[in-house]
Amino acid sequence: MRNQGDDSLAMWSLYSPDTNSSFSNNTISQPNLANGIAIYGGTDISVKNNLISDTDALGSGIAISNQKFLDPFNPLAGTITVDGNTLVRTGAMNPNWNHPMGALRVDSYDSAINATVSITNTTITDSPYSAFEFVSGGGQGYPVRNVTVDGAIVRNTGTVVVQAEAQGAATLRNVTATSVGAAGIYNCPYPSNSGPFALTDGGGNSGWSSTWSDCSTWPTPGQGNPDPDPGRNLAKGRPATATGSQDVYTPGKAVDGDANSYWESANNAFPQSLTVDLGSSYAVRRLVLKLPPLSAWNARTQTITVLGSTDGSSYSTVVGATGYRFDPATGNTVTVALPGSTSLRYLRLTVSANDGWPAGQFSEVEAYLTS
Template sequence: MHGTSSARPLWRIPALGATAALAAGMLVALGAPTAHAAAGATLPFTSVEAESAVTNGTRIGPDYTQGTLASEASGRQAVRLDPGQRVEFTVPRAANALNVSTSVPDGQSGTLDVYVNGTRLSRTLEVTSKYSYVDTPWIPGAKTHHFYANSRLLLGRDLQAGDKVALQATNVQVTVDVADFEQVPQAASQPAGSVSVTSRGADPTGRNDSTQAFRDAIAAAQGGVVWIPPGEYRLTSSLSGVQNVTLQGAGSWHSVVRTSRFIDQQHSSGGVHIKDFAVIGEVTERVDSSPDNFVNGSLGPNSSVSGMWLQHLKVGLWLTGNNDNLVVENNRILDTTADGLNLNGTARGVKVRNNFLRNQGDDSLAMWSLYSPNTDSSFENNTISQPNLANGIAIYGGTDITVRNNLILDTNALGSGIAISNQKFLDPFFPLAGTITVDGNTLVRTGAMNPNWNHPMGALRVDSYDSALNATVTITNTTITDSPYSAFEFVSGSGQGHPVRGVTVNGATVRNTGTVVVQAETQGTATFRNVTATGVGAAGVYNCPYPPGSGTFTLMDGGGNSGWDSVWSDCSTWPQPGQGNPDPDPDRNLAQGRPATATGSQDVYTPGKAVDGDAHTYWESTNHAFPQSWTVDLGSRQDVRRLVLKLPPLPVWGARTQTVTVQGSTDGSAYSTVVGSRDYRFDPATGNTATVSLPDGTSLRWLRLTVHANTGWPAGQFSEVEVYRTL
């Protein structure tokens, strides 16, 4: 079986059941938190977010709504450039190379002009949608995703910190997310005694097929080194029978292999070492039955993968069979349509460390104990950014597993920053056992709304999905910042109520959770010590095990906890971000990212486009069918005084007048008129916006706009509907 999805159905767990309060004062001898290294990988580049740069484009976001450009961006923000617009970065370090994460409209490609200190380079940066807009309809809850792709460029000159690099859109609209600046060393020299692939007929121009030359070089170099000189090499089929050999390039910016299937073998005697080149594929969709992976199967015991650049593949490493003592370190894994790395059971002593992963379409790093348990293996000091359809790190079963000092940012849908789970997917599966160590990890903007559950997944999730969780799970020295929903979640994701036991959380700093610190939805127990929280959105604890009557979840207080002692009291409702506490931003747009519906929409111009934070996308109702209504759920009852209605701020959107009635509801059923039918003028010369003042005392949860007429088009149209508490 190749590339099995780890983004499996996560069935809805209704928010029902009994509430169990925090058991205060129960002392548990957990020991003091231990010192630990800084979270994340040590990287050869420095990233700069586009939204922090100088631009005449449009900043989009922040947004946490599944399926939007802003929500898939790092930091949940990006910059949209129309042709002729630019974004200018201040170079943070000495650099001669640039890698940029961008998105262009579906079906389009183009270039970005590159300027250094005001001078345009002859080299341009290619951008394309070819590898984006992935659909996985067999994964319940999935939407079109994977909007971004990375493009890299050697600048041909040395830059210093403080220099300016500008990117200007030329022939296509481009959304720029983040830029990586790097000083790439010169190409390495051929090791003495190695067998060069060019000596066996490989073509470094990439015009001719080099597959057989690689095979011949591997056969000739048994026990030694196969050398991949600078150049581009095209392989048209995968390599197999690879064992007892080193494959080495001149550096990942210099030696490039173009193939979607590099190694495909189910067995190897081991001793395979792969290092210092790039493998860049042509995977444009996700086909789980196809081995479109850098490594599919086994490298054998005592092997290693290091210094690699892996891009546009289905999976970086899909590892089955004997991979004992494998070391995977110092690699970049970008733009995979499924996992970055998945260890599929049987392996012992595997170390995955100091890697950078961005833009995975499934779990970035996963261990899945299928057929036999992964044992004594670890994910340590990795940096993971923007997995867009699952978890940052997922441990599905296994014995004595360690997840330590990782930095995980911006999970998007159907996943948490870290998941410790007994979800089996297939049999025979080996549940969690022994000691599962989760230490020193930093989670930023992780956790996501699960549309199958109709409520969220926490930043760090412990899940007895298919069987009781009886391992010893120790979670220590954790930092959780800006979780859009909860910090820690305990759940039986199948809805069967399997217990979660044996968990301790010792030493955690939680800042700015959208809803709660602890989200407990199954029976069991966990002990907390030295967990401090600030900026809690709704309450400290949501404790509503499901199914009703299945038992209770007991939170044992080991001392030193602060800032989260309140309990969400109503298990019939799910807390919305910001409920219960004063809003830290009283001037925020209450509608952005909220669920929106309409009586009709035209083609791709769906209701959610009016709350995605992007004024260039828009809702358009069914044509020639007035009146048409658009409705947004603000999540909780709000006092509202002002609406800002927008159309795209472009001259092609000629001035027009729309006739609109404003209604509100507190129960989603009965609506009353807030502002009667009036004409609102939209003119691109003045920003294409219209402001609606609501009467003092207006309080509503559901806002409905009914469009009766439009002088510019036979439909209702809004690119953004912004809702504010203040005039």
């Protein structure tokens, strides 16, 4: 199949689910608008042993998606098997979104992906952007779950091997990459307060261990991974979790760059903790903690312990419990100096008291390399 006007092959589970269906042993070249093969919903679907090359605008080589277009739609269910496919020069820059699309995309566009998605024995060559993309393309932050990538060869990918932009989880094993354009992993879920994407290293991976350093910018094909600006906020846009949240005041609001939005923990349940994954271990020297800079926020003192971890499981105290005064007269901002020996990836702030409200509260948590 050459030069189709939209998806070259598509299954669309409108009215009832496509079930036990397969696209196998096809050769596809230059679909003019969308994907080489697209699966929109359905149950127990297979995509096997296809050769797909040269997608243009709006398209991946293979898209596994819950984009519904119309109702009644039947989302992905059961096991979605993607096996033995070869993708050459697939993926594109979507001109409507100014957003890069990976060679193989798993997309929770209109609803969470709860099916088991098994991607095996894949070869991806010369993708102009990423090899594997996990995204919620509708911008609503629906999770992508239950994905396994096992056995992949990735050559000359333009930007990254894994482009993770949704909350959720995937396990990758036996994925070998060479000549990666920018970094191994771009892990920046959108919206930033939607929740983290957990990448599990299942073993046997090589050539793509590095993480893109700045969630505020897209990698440019072939540019490499630039050294981070030493003055930048390491926590901005990074995945954040908490022991509890009150109503809409979720953890991501503490790292979204907006001092007027905020995280608030569960009330009357001290201690409460907020944890930010910085993506890599850094020699953090200074924290800036903020509350909304509004006069309606009365001055208050929060007792905060700073903890750090390099692996996300074992934490040590960096700065012991200390009372910090937040006062709108001085911008509702406090600065915490960290010891010169500090090295951490996971930053945890544990609040054990707050004399202005019975909860932990931060509108921004900022982490810096500079003192």
